[in-house]
Amino acid sequence: MQDNKPLVSEDLERVGVTNLRTIVLTEWKGRKYTFTPKIELTIDLDRKKRGAHMSRLVESITETIEEEIVLRHGSIEEVGKSILERLEKKHPFQKAQISMETDLVISRKTPKTGKTTMESYGVFVSVSYLGGAYRKTLRVSVMGNTVCPHAMEQTGGRTHIQRAETMLELDTPYDNLIDLEDMVNCVEKVFPSEIYSLLKTEDEVYVVEKMHANPKFVEDVTRGVIDAARKRFPGCGIHVKTISQESIHRHDVIAESRVEA
Amino acid sequence: MQDNKPLVSEDLERVGVTNLRTIVLTEWKGRKYTFTPKIELTIDLDRKKRGAHMSRLVESITETIEEEIVLRHGSIEEVGKSILERLEKKHPFQKAQISMETDLVISRKTPKTGKTTMESYGVFVSVSYLGGAYRKTLRVSVMGNTVCPHAMEQTGGRTHIQRAETMLELDTPYDNLIDLEDMVNCVEKVFPSEIYSLLKTEDEVYVVEKMHANPKFVEDVTRGVIDAARKRFPGCGIHVKTISQESIHRHDVIAESRVEA
Amino acid sequence: MQDNKPLVSEDLERVGVTNLRTIVLTEWKGRKYTFTPKIELTIDLDRKKRGAHMSRLVESITETIEEEIVLRHGSIEEVGKSILERLEKKHPFQKAQISMETDLVISRKTPKTGKTTMESYGVFVSVSYLGGAYRKTLRVSVMGNTVCPHAMEQTGGRTHIQRAETMLELDTPYDNLIDLEDMVNCVEKVFPSEIYSLLKTEDEVYVVEKMHANPKFVEDVTRGVIDAARKRFPGCGIHVKTISQESIHRHDVIAESRVEA
């Protein structure tokens, strides 16, 4: 049925499965990781075929995952490429793309008391195949804050502060080795201050004073991350978006920009 | 089929329709309102019946809404009671409940420059029937902020500030006339400062200084709203929950409490 | 402060306000509509300016909304263009974009019993200004279903059926008059069957039989909508995405494609 002539003759950019959850195991620089990502796997569909054989897409995922139990992949993108390579043997395509969205938890030390905290970040890793070449998109979402320099100037030092979240996305050939943790660090250092799950009084004072010494608009954060990413990840396409959840407004403010690879 | 003996003999607390969107028109104190609420309408189901006649529940909603075009109801809860009364003629029940969740937009003036702003609030109105009597639950969700008094004391005036949201819920007999706008005001006045969609520089300075003059923990906000609601709405069951989106942490902090009617 | 030299010299694609809710009133073909959209308004920011004057963006929205109470605009995109024109007098920009996301409720008749139902659709309207010209993007999200032709063939008539949602997006110059209701109809007719909030037994039988007479994969739905949109809205850029919430899987299936203007 899927190989029949379709009702409407039209090439489709991408068809496949989405919002599929499974377990992904990796071993990156000697540390083992377990993720439960939400996966999307799609291929292009020629105008001569009515449908994709969706179960072959799922099989490429489940067979790769099964194999992982004995053989850990080195990174999330390595899992993705493995799935695309397996799919190639099961189903024809010109283009294919797999994305995995999950959480990354990183251990930190609090700034003054040196206690261990666990900090979580949203990550999104996508691998695409086109014309014999693999590319990847790596994205991290990092929480921080904005501190209004305008209000600070107007009031002689008092200001409004709020939680902000910055998304940094890199687009690059598959072989360019990039550490998601480096991407997180690259964003975190730009905020008025890093934030922590645990802050004892001494730490809290340090963070509050650092925020006031370093006030930034949402525009400053986005520009700072672009600047840091350009230096740290040369040659990559860069996409940065910051959303600040204003404490004096019901709406959010946004600053977004892109740098071509 | 619905009137058949069920596979398992068991009374069900509530069965019905949920996440149904439609238009609701009201006229409250001479002003016309249009809402597009998400509606849930449920009844209890006796162990002798396999299923509810769901289309009769939907019909009670659509017929009431159709009638509204000529006859505006006075309030959202009046629409709810109308739907329950109509349902009573179509389908047997011992208990029935309808809830409507929507947004309420209220016009305000900015604190210093007196400009018009439009502020939005989440509202939830539920009417229930049991044993011949109607009760209602009214809920508003209001955005504001928290300003940490502990950090302010430790640093000699600097602190962390963040967006917070407080939910105030009242439970009371149907006939107790309560204005949702009064509930909103009751919450808004407790925050370190009210917030506005529009703030010119002069207004922003006013809000920032008010926040610093009036620092509050999440616990202070919840207690303040309980206190204000007890005075303003005597005899009602009161439920208050505040969630503060910390600017120095990735997690939120919460303070919640209830006062019996 | 906003006009100062930024910390990092970098042009920003877009900065502004997002997730702002307000009331929008329109009068389209003689009928009055009230919406409570979520609004995003952004402009580009030159590398010489540290920040945008965000309050001027909000003012452009609130002043346009205030005016509406006496003067209803003809469409959501007319409201958007009005806001951009007002902003032009308050704040310099090279590019500007406003988007409004809301629900549209349309009255229908059930297929057999002819009863009135109210059906709701997600709509998104965006107007952008660049180089003296205005363009718009119109998007509708319509619920329907998919009915697996493969299972039907394998079992001799039985199959799995599930809810699906199709997004149709058109990109076109501002002056191209397009009715959102036409876009909705264009999608709805492609599904195996239209769906309704209210279905009496006779209507339900009609819908179930129509679905079985007309089985479609997610790929069929996306192709059918592209085909219908190309005929109905010639010259527009077309983007279609269908997601089917499989009743036999935990994941969804997706088919997406684009046609250049």
Place this chain on the structure above:
Amino acid sequence: MQDNKPLVSEDLERVGVTNLRTIVLTEWKGRKYTFTPKIELTIDLDRKKRGAHMSRLVESITETIEEEIVLRHGSIEEVGKSILERLEKKHPFQKAQISMETDLVISRKTPKTGKTTMESYGVFVSVSYLGGAYRKTLRVSVMGNTVCPHAMEQTGGRTHIQRAETMLELDTPYDNLIDLEDMVNCVEKVFPSEIYSLLKTEDEVYVVEKMHANPKFVEDVTRGVIDAARKRFPGCGIHVKTISQESIHRHDVIAESRVEA
């Protein structure tokens, strides 16, 4: 500051931290599990104290998690109880509650071809302390489907089918050992058919035919799960809610009930 007299003298039911993400490691029946739950930890607050020492709540979490790296707990609820016991030494309370919300992935075999699939379930585990005793709440959310018996009868075999999700929640003393996987199985067997991430044609035919042999309303599913849970988990408080995402309507249908412990 937190130990000061509050602005309003009022006992608070619960104050604490919410939406905190971290890593939780367990070893249940010899298998190792890694979760990244969303955590909420709250305590009651006496009317004499202005605020809770929130950092002590977070410390109880992070210290327990740190310890886990060497010492795996046996279950999610064991992690929860450990955190409450640690908190007791740091901060006074009368009542305390911790909840953890995460995903559980279970390996299955497809019904006919016997291939391995990975199926995911939402789980929520809460442990509460009150008056010297610990209780727990265990919740699983399981996807399946409903198949309308009414339409099937009316049309002579054709019907509408849709994805449904059932939540089963048990309330019981902490020491009552319950396997989340048993709870999942208890729900899954009640649906018209189990669902799978991977289905080859033979499997798909089996599932479609099982669904048609076994049509169920949303009410049937909820009653079936109550019945199964009462037999499988005697003495527990039981709460069941099923939501069916109708393929012939835009809204969902719901059936919910509770059985006292």
